Amino acid sequence: MQTTAPETRIPPAARPLFDEEGFLHDHHLWTDDIATDIAAMEGLTGLTEAHWRVLRQVRGKFERLGAIPNMRQVCRETRLSKDEIYGLFGSCLAIWRIAGLPYPGEEAKSYMS
DSSP states (O other): OOOSOHHHHSOGGGGGGBOTTSOBSOGGGOOHHHHHHHHHHTTOOSOOHHHHHHHHHHHHHHHHHSSOOOHHHHHHHHTOOHHHHHHHHSSHHHHHHHTTOOOOOHHHHHHHO
């Protein structure tokens, strides 16, 4: 359960890279190191091959479609079940944030939590 607002978990030197919700301002700045740092802020350490597979799939879909990918497609294309993905990340919102993608909007954010 998140008890700290995202912006307070972001180190002061990195805050210009992120919006007030903890999303990367420019998804083109995303790197594996930034993903690892965001994951740590989300309470995840040691991203596995399965984590990276999901992150790269979600980023790739976003870059092609410019929208939030369908979770069923992500499951099918990563060969992971919805429960396995939630076990890895905890929520779709965490995946989106760690993948370095921009703020999805209030409506999308509400069902990604």
